[in-house]
Amino acid sequence: MMPSQHEIPERLNLLQRIWYSIFPDAHKAQKERRDYLRLLNTLVLHFRPKVVQERTLRFNLTWGLGGMALVLVCLLFATGMMLKFAYQPVPDRAYESVVQLQDDVLFGQLVRNIHHWSANILLIVVFLHFLRVFFTGAFHSPRQFNWIIGLTMFLAILGSNFTGYLLPWDQLAFWAVTICTGMMEYIPGVGEGLQQLILGGRDIGPSTLSNFFAIHTAVIPACLIVLMPFHFWRVRKAGGLVVPRPPAENPSTKGEMVATIPNLILRELAVAAVLIALIMLVSIVFDASLGVKANPGLSPNPTKAPWYFAGMQELLLHIHPLFAVVVIPLTIVGALIFLPYFRYEANTGGVWFVSYRGRQMAVVAAVTATVATSLGIIVDEFLIDFVAWIPAIPPVVSNGLLPAAIALAAVVGFYVLIKRIYNATNNEAIQAAFVLLLCSFLVLTIIGIWFRGKGMALVLPWQFGISG
Template identity: 35%
Template sequence: MTRLLHRITRSRFWRSIFRHGWPDNPLDRTLVMTSNLFLHLHPVKVSRLSLKATYTFGLGLITLILFISLTMSGFMLMFYYSPTVERAYPSILNMQTTIPYGQIMRNLHRWGAHLMVLAALLHMLRVFYTGAYKPPREFNWVLGVGLLVLTLGASFTGYLLPWDQLSYWAITIGSSILAYAPGLGPALQIFLLGGQEVGQEALTRFYALHVFGLPLALAVVASLHLWRVRKDGGLAVQSIASGNTVASESLGTVYAFPVVALIEILLTLGVSLALVLLSTWANAPLLEIANPYLTPDPAKAPWYFVGLQELLEYGHPSLMAVLAPGLAGLFLLILPYLDPQPLGAGLWFTSQRGKRIAAYSALYAIAAVFFFITLETYILPRQLMQERLPQFVSLIIIPGGLLAVLVILPTIVLWRFRPERREMLILLFTELLVFTAIFTLVGWFMRGSGFQLVLPWLAKVGLAHRV
């Protein structure tokens, strides 16, 4: 077998493409890495620690694989989809019922899109909690935040295309949230919808952004992101000897070819198999054709914006849809620059104390959100407050002040223990994460008819109306 491989890789044809032989010695392995466009993404050797499954969980690569798979399934869907108000819904129906493999292709695309948002979010958590945003990787974190926004944009614009009740109303609500941004909001709404309402103009623009603008931007920024991983010295790993973050050399290393290449191939096969199984098991939802005169009850934004929709229940849009998420976004963006110390990167939670801070802040944040929701919904006399107090006080000062106190309170407690900057960031990031997660879950599972707060099993919203 090896002789055969040697023969093939020594042939003139092979060498005209790859220029190296069968890699059974260090020199050939090095040549394989440096002379191949795809393998050149890796250094010749990589640290064993960075390959540990429980370090990265392969989440960055999984996000990338999902992006590539979405590009392929989306390309196939374009053969049959018509982006007009009259033809969009029938073309999806046609795809599902008469085109061979049309239903599964649609399922692959729909489930892949949800999974990509989820994988990008989880990858961000992994990067944060392992301190992999620390110098020299600050800018790659910023590029990552850009990728997350583009991923959300790609998913949001695709949501409208089936033109059913779910997509029509989710986008109507989602875009009305966008319109609250001061100054930019209405302009953004007009840019996206081509008017005040979701119609043919909106469908054309969403289609153009979904099939061309956003995937192109994603491809460009993702390439930059991967190039930066390579240029920043590979993944951040912890040196056992010095406690410093180092590039791979001083630790146990392995050749990237074939070890990393094999891991990547296996991960690609695993993700593809899981996606195919999921798409065989569950069909992408398709409700009745969009009807602008019939609002579903409850009408919900896509799941990743339901947290924002939920927040809007407690205060003025300029606070809940603009200021609060704006501050959270700004915090995410500048986060690596608030923690300039490279020490402690590459290790989950950096220290035992970091781990405890994350656990306690998560528990605190769960209690704090439920306290906020209960107080705002059942205890404060909201009706009376809105009648007696100026709007500025009842809808901005009171809920905003309450949220701010709940966020700041644990930072004051931690301050007394002289925390490192990293520890303070762990506290704030965990709070932000848990607040977002709980508001999303409450909006998703505990809002029934009239968007009233009910117990999850009384919400009576089928899965087809949620995803």
């Protein structure tokens, strides 16, 4: 006979019997919980494979960065939707609506802070994820296409940060966006048209704000919603995360497989929990900045681009804009897109820094780039003036083509030299050239953010505090 609902099952221990006597329906609830859990597991397994290779669970293979990016995007979507209830995308009301959100709406400031910090940290996390993918060789076949999807998402996230930057409509936002959109003029042929299309006219105004708002809250989120699942599906299609290939003499060797639930899911949840706690902490302690309302008639001094474009702004101080904002960035993006399709001697997917020699060469490249770029900036600031020295030729040649050609010759020279000195493979030498460019870019960014004062003059470390 079936036990009645209020009978205490025999197999229970003392504590459980007491529990049941207080809550006679508990066994029903437990069964329901089991059913829910089964349902949840089935749901999770729609997105995740049932089993994964145990060695892909090692934290130092991925540092959890891709998962962190996903968590941050979710936080941004959630808080962005909340902000939409308060924000008004017209110049007369935008700034005031942000102030009102902060002052009068319960947790308004906190929601804005979470959105602000998640967006900035997302850029750093995605950049680090991109570096980890590069340095573990995860762009080699069969992951080439996922590398390109990743690059597209990187550009989308840059665009999202940039369009969001204008929305508070304060001085910082207004002038930073003025500087950046001004750079577009230098794109030959289409520059001015493109600039007007984005600004919605000749100057920043109501149309610019509504364009930026639409791109920020609809176009880019829609792109990410399509691209992210595609990206994850490609990871699965490639057979999971990158791990070193099995030795040629035993190609069927596969590492031990373990169940995704709980092994992978628990790790992912732990990373997500720590990250969310960190974002909450930062958002409670530090408020997102909001200066005075935008004043189109008064530019601050210095007027700086957002931190992620500081490297490009620094480059602009040294080299003709056509090269600083068009030729060099496009060449680098093009090289990154084609990176998986270069000729390599081996598929070194899953091996950090290609090899021990690759690691040594990367260190040499990092030191060379840091020293050479810092010296180059100082020398250019105080000693070199190609335009004055060679007035007979147009500045786009003397201050654009010439320095760009010198820089290109330096990178090619470095590549050839280091390859010969270390008797290195293509994989190792390409990685060294990548590190060279990466570190130069980081030095430019650091100088742009911290070492430029009034009138964008160079502030040397011992001058800190003297010039604003």
